[in-house]
Every structure is written in structure tokens, then in C-alpha cells.
Amino acid sequence: METLVNNAGLPSTIGDRSTSDVVVRLRTQDGHDDWIYCHSHILVEKSKYFADRLSENWPTCQIIDSRNCVEVCCQESDFDHHVNFLRLLYIVKDGSVDDMWHGVKNALGILRVAVELGCLQIITACVNYLEAVPWDEAEEDEILRIIPGMGLQAEPILARLQPVNPSAVMGIFLTAIQFATSSPPPLMTDLKITAQEQLEYMITEDDDAPLLTAQDEIKSEAKECVKRLFARFINLLEKLLCEPTESVLEKGEIQSFLSYLSDFSWACQMLTKLEVMRDFVNSWVDGSDQIVKAVQQVGPIAEVEIKLKIIEVTAKVFEAIGYGTVILPTAKRLHMVKVWLPFVRGTKPFIDSVITSDEDALAVKFDGELWQSLESTFVAIVLALPSVDQAEILTEWLGNEHIRYPDLTEAFEVWCYRSKVAKRRLAVLKGNDGMVNNKL
Template sequence: MGLPAEPILARLQPVNQSAIINIFVSAIRFATSSPPQQMNDLKSSAQEQLEYMLTEDDDAPLLTADDNIKHEVKECVNRLFSRFNDSLIALYCGSTTESLFEAGNIMLFQSYLADLSWVCQILTKLEIMREFVEYWFDASEKIVKVLEQGNSTTEVLEIKLRAIEVTSKVLEAIGYGTVVLPTAKRLKVLKVWLPFVRVTKPLIDSVTMDCVNAMLLKIDGELWQSLESTFVSIILALPSGDQADVLTEWLDNEYMQYPDLTEAFEVWCYRSKVAKRRLSLPGDEHVMTMNMS
């Protein structure tokens, strides 16, 4: 093809791996930062490209993450969560509910939650969700406390939905064994988020009857279905007594339509019956029969 084609062919050569790593590191730092609002479109673009770099489709991922890359990602997430936590503490310690949900606070909090939701996708691809799960666990009670102080305006419900989106990713990691937590922590995170989700979903459903607000809240039906399945998985992995406590509270609750824990209830009944039969002492059935006669 000759000399004229050399510049074109040069552009088709594979990119140097070190250049890819440098691009990734710079992009992850920007994508997890808090730039001025007018740069949000650039930040969203960076987040999309980072996700694409790690996606395995018809081609192999552009970047294979090593320990150095994972360390850099963790550091960026640490800084993001630190800023989120500072904002959360400021809202948690606010003296009035009006100050908690001023326009500026709403926008900032929503921005953090959107970034954290995106970060979960990156951490899942890199298989390093554990620290994030621990962060979210530690912050959960404060997050719910802050969100429960807001009224039911569309803006506040949108923030609640974003918090539920992040929570669903955290609970999925716990429920399906990606991140293993002690029983006490699994029970606690369940007791924090289950009542919040149970009460929030009907509020969101009622608002989305309005076509305009439905577009603002951007409901994803798969989110609720996945979250419900995750709740069931976490409950079924608890000790039988803890399962019974959770199911008793569910059966007595006016919001028992969501999440529907019927599957967990059925499995608990079956397991309990089998356990009673297998763990009974050899003479128990005979004594029971004699007492009945």
C-alpha cells in the first residue's frame, strides 16, 4: 500500500497497555470526583467509558485489572464515600427538617447516590465489593434516618429511590454470597432496610400514577423484583429463630404486599417440620401417641 497508507495503519495498531492504564486511572479519579455541575455531562461520559473498558462483550475487556488498578479504584471509592459521609453527617445532625432538604442539599445528596450506584457496577466487575458493603452497612442507619425526615415530594422520593438502588446492589452481594457477613450484621441490615423499602414502595407507586412524575422517578420494574428475591435469600440464610421473627413481623404488617415473603414463609414451614421430625427423640412419638389416647 506504500508510504501514504502508513499513517492510517499506525492508527490501527493496538494501544500500548500502559497508555490504557493511565487513561483508566485518570478517568476513574474524575468519575468519582465532585466537579462543578456544568461538568456533569463530561463526568457521565467518563463513567460510561470506564464501564465499557471493563465489559466483556464480543471482544475481551480493554483493561484487565491487576492489584494496582484495584487499589486505585478502592482509593477513589474511599474518597467518594468520605465526601458522602461528611454530607450525611451534616444532614443527620441538622436541627430542622427544613434544612435537611433544601434544594442544594437535595441535588448534592442525589449526585452522591448516583455516583455510588455507578461505583457498585465497577466494583462488581472487579470483584472488590466487600469494602463498599461494609461502608454501606455502617452508614445505613444514618441514611434511613435522614431520608425518613423528608416529606413525600417527588424530589425526596427520587432520592429515596436512588438510595434503594444502591441498597439493592449491596443486598445482592450479601444475599448471593459475593460478600459474606456475620449473621448479626446480615440481620441488622435486613431490619434497617426492609421496613424502609416496604413503606417507600407504595409512596413511589402512588406518585408514578402521574405520568410526569413517573418519568422523573424512572422506575425499573426489575429493581423491585430483584430486591424482593434478595430479601428472601437473606432471610432464608438466617437461623430459624431469626427467620421466625422476621416472618412474624411481616405477617402482622399492613404493608405485607411488598416484599412478598411467601416463599420464605413456605420454606421456613417446611424446614421446621422436617427439623422437628429429624431431631425428635426416639421415644417422643410414642409418648405423644399415648398422651393423645
């Protein structure tokens, strides 16, 4: 332990009874009572509290032994922090004792004591330490609970927790979304996924407000980034359709195919929250024929994973169409049903067979609720088509061996009812029109 020199030129060490001229008596309500032999010149120089207590102006300074014993009452949980504080009075110099804190929790405790007993040097040393070291979540919560009540002297500790100005948030969002949709090399996949997760977190409203709102600049950049991503995907599809399967597999393009599909699944989440899903939906509709053909080209090696990812993305596209988030003309909606109904119908039993034969297969991880959701959107889209198109789809469905999925029973029932009452309902409508015209 480092020692200080008193006014007489003698070394001063905490606990040295032979040179001590004052006792600090630490007491708690639980009965913990400890006497620590100290030196008044150190206490007075370093601590305002002790300077006041040992001053001749203190009301009890004339009482016998009042200047030889200073009593400090504290909580049991802070007892050790008070002891450490007194020790630090003897070694702290120029606001720096980098190796004496033994962790964030201990430094916080000493900081509380230093503020209470008025030692600027130890306050500065604690603040410098806490501001520089990493915190875990529990320590961060403790800092947020304690530090704001300590005033300006402790404010630097909170610098890393301060809200960032909107322009900085905007800048990191735009940079992150450009990276997240840039199709980086496989070695950077983890970084890309992290960027995607944090982008979604930034615009999600949970217990706290989103970091930024869906401004026009954000929407525009998100659409452009996904547009460029889809353009690269189409280029890959064209390669898959033109090259032999063996050549495609050798070049690793199947993995790229999977990566694009994963990115699209994430992009749908982002675009939906930003309410700019239209462009992607139109792109997926226009590319549907190529996508389905490309899947037939990949072969069995990655067939399960690719089909699962395609179903995942298609379900999100269908949801946007089926529930009116994106309005498409009749021809495009009918085209989507005719392309994807056979694909989904054949994929479901294939995936089910994989699950049955291999419980550890990736397919097991597929969300079963997605099949139900996809079936519901098929029904919604079919029911929004002209009745003659509905009749064509339902006729094909009733004669197909895979009639169980997707189950279009609800669409069939509604179509039958509408068809049966159509003449009567339209006749009533025309009759009402005639009555209105006569009155006019």
C-alpha cells in the same frame, strides 16, 4: 484550473486537444467510455503506470497509435475517481492539494487509483489529508477495509486506530476513575458521567476483550476512590441530620445527596465487575441507619428521586449479600434486614402512588424488575439467617399491613418445612453420628 508547462515552454491543460499528445481512454464493463486528452510528459513524470505504458519498452509500443492512446479499465464506481486523479496530475505539487479532496470518501477513491497507477505525489497528498481530517463511523469502516492492503505508504492513516500500549491504558483508567469519583461541581456532571460510562466500557467484555484486565493496581485504586467518595457522603449525611431542613435545601445539599447516590449506583457496577464489592457493601451496611434517617430529613421536594436512587443502590448491595458475592456475619445480615425491610415496605406503595397519579413522573422511569429482584434477595437473605431470627422476621411480616411487598411467602414456606422436620432430621443426623462413633 492550474496549468503546467511542457518541455517546449507551452502551457499544458488537461482536455486541451490542441496541445495534447496522448489520449487516456477510461472504460468500464457497463459501457462507460470517455476519452481524456492529456500530455505525455505529465503522465510519465507523475505516474509509474503511464511511464511504463508510454515507454518504448512496452510490448505494444510499435503498434500504430498505441503510444497515442492508453486504455484504462475500471469499475463504474471508480470512474469519477480516475477522472479526478488525471486532473490532480496537473495541479498536485510537493504532495499537497489541501482543498481538492471534497471529503473522505472521495479522497479514499482517489487514493485507490493513485496506488493502482503509481503516483507517489497524489498518494502522499491523500494520506496527509486522510490522516488529518475527522471520520464518521462508515468512513472509518471503509478505511479499515481499504488501507491495510496498501502497504507502508498508507500506514500513517491508521495511526489513530492502533492499539495503545498497556501502560497508557492503565494511566488513563486511573486518572479517569479518580475524576469520576471526585464529586466535581454540578457544571461538570456531564463530563463525570462520560468518564463513568467509558470506565465501565473499558473493563467490559463484549464482542471484544476488555481494554484492560482487573489487575491488583486497578482493584486497589477503585476501592480507594470509592472509599473516599463514601467518606464524603457520610459527612454530608451528618450535615443533613444536624441542620434544619430549610437550611439544607438552601445550600443545595439535596442535589449533592442525589449525585452521591448516582455515583454509588455506577460504582456498584464497576466494583462488581472488578470483584471488589466487599468494602462498599460493608460501608453501606454500617451507614444504613444514617442513610434511612437522612431520607426522612430531605422533605418532599426530592423525596421521589432520592428514594428511587437509594432503592437502586440498596438492591445491588442486597444482591451481593444474598447470593454470596460478599460474605457477612449473621449480625450484619440481620441488621440489614431490620433496617431496610421497613424502608422498602413503605417506599413501594409511595412510589406506586406517584406513578398512578402522574404518568410523566420520574418514577415511571424506574425499572420495575428491580422491585422483583430486591424481593428475591430479601427472601434469600432471610432464609440464610438462623431459624429463630427468621421466625421473628416472619411474625412481624405476617402482622404488617404491607404484607404484599416484599412478599416473603417463599421464606415462610421453607421456614415451616424446616421447622417441622427439624427434630427428625437432626435426630437422624445424631443417630448417624452415634453409629459412626461405635464403629470407631
